[in-house]
Amino acid sequence: xxxxxxxxxxxxxxxxxxxxxxxxxxxxxxxxxxxxxxxxxxxxxxxxxxxxxxxxxxxxxxxxxxxxxxxxxxxxxxxxxxxxxxxxxxxxxxxxxxxxxxxxxxxxxxx
Numbered sequence: 001x002x003x004x005x006x007x008x009x010x011x012x013x014x015x016x017x018x019x020x021x022x023x024x025x026x027x028x029x030x031x032x033x034x035x036x037x038x039x040x041x042x043x044x045x046x047x048x049x050x051x052x053x054x055x056x057x058x059x060x061x062x063x064x065x066x067x068x069x070x071x072x073x074x075x076x077x078x079x080x081x082x083x084x085x086x087x088x089x090x091x092x093x094x095x096x097x098x099x100x101x102x103x104x105x106x107x108x109x110x111x
Contacts, residue, residue: 001015001016002015002016002017002021002034002040003013003034003035003039003040004018004019004022004032004033004034004035004036005033005035005039006022006025006027006031006032007027007031008022008025008027008031008040009022009024009027010023011023011109012035012043012110013027013032014046016032017082018032019032029031044102049104050101050104052062053081053098053100054097054101056093056097057094057098057101058078059096060090060091060093060094060097061090061094063086063087063090064087064090064091065110067084067086067087067090068083068087068098070082070083071083071084071087
């Protein structure tokens with residue numbers, strides 16, 4: 001499938017031809033540029049990578065919730081310690097993926 005990029009705002013459109021106007025900024029059709037195969041491939045790879053980061057973020061949030069339950073349960077000090085450390089690791093993992101996605105957005109790799 002062809003990909004067209006709005007020169008005004010960077011919106012990526014998938015289709016056989018550019019839209020009549022940009023759904024994001026309203027720019028006319030002539031503001032869209034057809035991406036070559038290399039750029040189109042990079043968009044698809046970026047979409048895939050960003051989706052993976054979104055999954056990592058969601059899983060880290062779930063792990064954080066589980067750890068909070070374990071901390072609240074307070075079975076014994078060892079368990080609380082493991083859940084506390086695991087929660088901190090989950091937070092770090094989540095922040096790493098969030099930072100990477102933010103970097104992708106800054107480089108126009110959101111797609």
